[in-house]
Amino acid sequence: EDQVTQSPEALRLQEGESSSLNCSYTVSGLRGLFWYRQDPGKGPEFLFTLYSAGEEKEKERLKATLTKKESFLHITAPKPEDSATYLCAVLKSSDKLIFGTGTRLQVFP
Amino acid sequence: GAVVSQHPSRVICKSGTSVKIECRSLDFQATTMFWYRQFPKQSLMLMATSNEGSKATYEQGVEKDKFLINHASLTLSTLTVTSAHPEDSSFYICSARMTSGPSYYEQYFGPGTRLTVT
Numbered sequence: 233e234d235q236v237t238q239s240p241e242a243l244r245l246q247e248g249e250s251s252s253l254n255c256s257y258t259v260s261g262l263r264g265l266f267w268y269r270q271d272p273g274k275g276p277e278f279l280f281t282l283y284s285a286g287e288e289k290e291k292e293r294l295k296a297t298l299t300k301k302e303s304f305l306h307i308t309a310p311k312p313e314d315s316a317t318y319l320c321a322v323l324k325s326s327d328k329l330i331f332g333t334g335t336r337l338q339v340f341p
Numbered sequence: 342g343a344v345v346s347q348h349p350s351r352v353i354c355k356s357g358t359s360v361k362i363e364c365r366s367l368d369f370q371a372t373t374m375f376w377y378r379q380f381p382k383q384s385l386m387l388m389a390t391s392n393e394g395s396k397a398t399y400e401q402g403v404e405k406d407k408f409l410i411n412h413a414s415l416t417l418s419t420l421t422v423t424s425a426h427p428e429d430s431s432f433y434i435c436s437a438r439m440t441s442g443p444s445y446y447e448q449y450f451g452p453g454t455r456l457t458v459t
Binding site: 263264266268273274275276277278281319321323327328329330331332333334 | 434
């Protein structure tokens with residue numbers, strides 16, 4: 233059965249304290265992996281797409297990497313405005329996105 | 342670019358009534374749109390895939406007669422919740438995918454619609 237697991241469920245960081253979020257997956261017919269940011273009461277905001285193992289993408293303080301079984305979202309020197317829920321989603325060959333349950337990140341000044 | 346809007350953002354209705362939610366891609370054309378629902382502290386669950394000019398494809402367990410989807414143009418899809426009941430209360434989110442190009446597989450999400458059925 234297709235499964236996308238994110239860890240940790242929640243993460244509290246001090247401003248400037250770098251860390252990583254994990255997304256591990258067991259999916260047949262993987263076409264790509266997406267990272268989204270979701271603020272409370274809002275829709276997900278697109279961050280990155282990764283299509284093949286070894287691929288990396290960066291945007292400001294965020295860097296996403298992909299292996300054959302998992303993806304990491306690295307946050308370097310986070311700021312309070314980075315506080316949000318980060319979702320990863322796997323795109324199947326059927327064009328369906330399967331979402332993980334997310335990591336709730338809180339960054340304190 | 343890649344902006345998706347939803348209307349309304351919030352709706353309260355009485356049990357037994359119907360509610361229509363609109364999803365629009367504002368600055369791109371979307372052959373395919375998707376409808377999700379999200380319960381508190383849970384992730385997004387795909388309800389249906391909507392293709393312009395054809396019938397929507399519903400996920401297992403989603404009642405197609407209850408959740409009517411119409412994708413009338415390349416920029417508009419609507420979800421109508423018919424005979425709504427309190428258990429239909431949820432956060433409904435649509436997404437749209439571009440018709441072509443390097444970002445073809447990327448889904449861009451609307452801001453969501455909070456439905457409360459009393």
